[in-house]
Amino acid sequence: MPITTCVFDAYGTLFDVAAAARQAASEPEFAALKDSWPQVAEHWRQKQLGYSWLRAVTGAHTDFWEVTQNALDWALEKTSHDGNPALRARLLALYWELQAFPEVPAMLRTLKDAGLNTAILSNGSPQMLDGAVKSAGIGDVLDALLSVESVGVFKPDAKVYDLVGQHFGCAKADVLFVSSNGWDAAAATGYGFETAWVNRSAEPVDRLPWTPVHTLKELTEIPQLAGA
Helix, strand or coil, X not given: CCCCEEEECCEXXXXXXXXXXXXXXXXXXXXXXXXXXXXXXXXXXXXXXHHHHHHHHHCCCCCHHHHHHHHHHXXXXXXXXXXXXXXXXXXXXXXXXXXXXXXXXXXXXXXXXXXXXXXXXXXXXXXXHHHHHHHHCXXXXXXXXXEHHHCCCCCCCHXXXXXXXXXXXXXXXXXXXXXXXXHHHHHHHHHCCEEEEECCCXXXXXXXXXXXXXXXXXXXXXXXHCCC
């Protein structure tokens, strides 16, 4: 069946999750972050994901903003920046203004011009997603912002992927799901979506029961994969 609906993970896929730490490190008042911002960004992201998985398997759900704050607090302590509340506040503020990767606006526009449905499917809360989309200026090329908050569990629970069919009334085979997280793309493959893993860092394939159908370096090939 032809692809009718292209669905994207948000953080790390459309939006650069390292942008907050990188931006803060460039500001004079946070010069202490100059050399360690990559480590802060990496620890922040890995703990953010890890906490979401643990909350999913234990049933201890909370919104992604709390998870994001918890993960940052761990990362700042790990890198000896936990004594700077102004830095913490700045990093959290910047997370609402993450930059989209350069190819994102034109890629989404191509999909929309071809008549395809486009959406975000994310762990992010509705407010977080709305802020990021508005900051990146891509709201006019997205038909829906689908958040796990409507089902109360984080990815890769199948109830999250169910949201796509519920919203668009499409079959699983109609969907191209795109994520920068190999585990997310793999789980979506197991769910029944056509999948594309955006492997920007040339990471090894996760050892899971499923693998992404396609592996890309960035997003410019998505319209071609979707038949746009």
